[in-house]
Amino acid sequence: MEQLGTSPKVLHALAQDIKQYGRALGFSQIGITGVDLRSAEAPLLAWLAAGHHGNMDYMQRHGLKRARPAELLPGTLRVITARMDYLPRAAPENWREGEWRRLAQPEAATVSVYARGRDYHKVLRRRLQQLADHIAAQVDPGVVRVFTDSAPVLEVELAARAGLGWRGKHTLLLQRDSGSMFFLGEIFVGLPLPVDAPTSAHCGTCRKCIDICPTQAIIKPGELDARRCISYLTIEHGGPIPLELRPLIGNRIYGCDDCQLICPWNRHARRSPLPDFDVRQGLDQALLLDLWRWNKAEFEQHTEGSAIRRIGFERWRRNLAVALGNGLRQTRDAAWRAAVIQALGEALVQASPLLQEHLRWALTQAESNPAE
Template sequence: MADDLKSKLVAKALEEGFSACRITGPDAVPQIAARLQHYVDDGRHGQMSWMGERMGWRGDPAALWPEAKSVIMLAESYTPQHDPMAVIARPDRGAISVYAQNRDYHDIVKKRLKRVGRWLLEQQTEAGIKVFVDTAPVMEKPLGEAAGLGWQGKHTNLLGRELGSWFFLGAIFTTIELPRDGLAQGGCGSCTACLDACPTDAFPAPYQLDARRCISYLTIEHHGPVDLELREKMGNRIYGCDDCLAACPWNKFASEAREMRYAAREDLLAPKLSELAQLDDAAFRALFSGSPIKRVGRDRFVRNVLYAIGNSGDVRLREVAQGLCEDADGTVSEAARWAVSRL
């Protein structure tokens, strides 16, 4: 009975648009509590104070919802159809992480999860479910690895033989006892392509990340000015960074994205820094309506743009930066003055 339900569940998940569906349990990752504690104690989480909060839940999925018997882990591919690194060679343009070049994946994935969850409840009306996609203290990557979706690579992201590096994760916790899947086959071997690709040397060692040096963290999570040494290495990356993902050779086997709302918007493939720098709050909100970029706010985004302008070597952009030297936001005005001095 349970095997039959599981096979139908997987079929339903694929029908709804997910790229893969695997099952694990909330007790399958006992090692993560100590690892998370060590990470936070070392301060590698930077300003992400939420990582240290609710440590009991984050380090033990079983504590998050004690009634849960199974965790359904789902992957949704967003593999780009273009070369995500091409824009890096265009210093007058901004590089936006592939996942943020169109609609916010949180909304899309969560709606899919709810549809799969409702179907599951129709099969067993007495069951309970909870769905998560970056919305609770859930360690999705270790759970995804335990479910067999892939393995955490040397860049600490999850990757798989069929999925490559480009996929989102969602989780459905349920009170239904479902047959669990085994670990995935594959690994990184001696490859260090992702580590070698990092512009800021954010990996102290394979399988370890210091967020304080990661461009994704610096452009999205970090408040205030970025250290001078690091901002020079950010290049034209203004929201997130795909270098370590793009370098992974497993991507040659990656599943194609089926959801067109992940396909890059033309105006976000290689946007002009000169135009982005001049966004006020209203224009920023309008441009990034429905985008994950919206959550960082105009000030932090324009700060990133000014760092890219300072790194561009393009003297034509000096006037743009000059116009923001007296910006109302102190971090923006400091970034503008830095960019002017660089140009």
């Protein structure tokens, strides 16, 4: 095994080998960048100072470590960023149109596309670790550590600097040939590998993602107020959902894809070759009332191996209650409304205070749309 101090020729060959092996593991693209993110520090501090991180306290707690990889893991010289497409293998050609139709159906439950298959943390971490082990088997990497949303890492910033794409106006990474329907993961290493050149941005004057956001959470190009984001509200936020935002959530019960669905670049979104991201539990066709009928044990069973499980049963029911309330306000289907009102009313008795409040709100929505 070669030690640190490896020649530039060997490091160049190793970088190419890392990219080739990464593709064999199912990654769509691998890029390498340095650790100097000083230009990202001021925007990060301003975003935190404005409170746009909501109650994600870990972002404030870690502060500038997010922009300083060498402080997060001393000895880090390079960051290897891997991109993995997640659109299900069976997604139809017109998958975006299908998603828009679903959002317009009050009785349907909409789960973000990325969360319909296996928990991506597990898929990425296992394969990133295989890639890290592959590197360590050839050369002493000094330090090496895998990250998949497991530490304060500015992953979009790192990926953009590594040439994997550019930061879109919705804050997600965009790639000309793949859109934004992919996951990112990182490997920190203590090797002076050759770095890749960043790519230029290609959003132009387009602002479709900003205009389509149901809650107007994208306050300006490249800046998101998480406190208004439906993904944040349905996943990260554990308390009551603000009253003024509940009607805007529609039938979205876990995450929101609107800014990605409207993005012209996602006409190029690629299907994953991995079965891990195939739809589980029929979540692309699920109905709100069917999901509401799950008890806690069934929730645990049906979300085993899924990212959804992390929000817990109470938050899951809170989200469903809001979606059902929106359905009561939007549809005049008498039989469906009666079933929803009965189901929500029966749940009131044993519900927690948090859930009770959302149930009562949901039931009041029927009053603004009396059945004919």
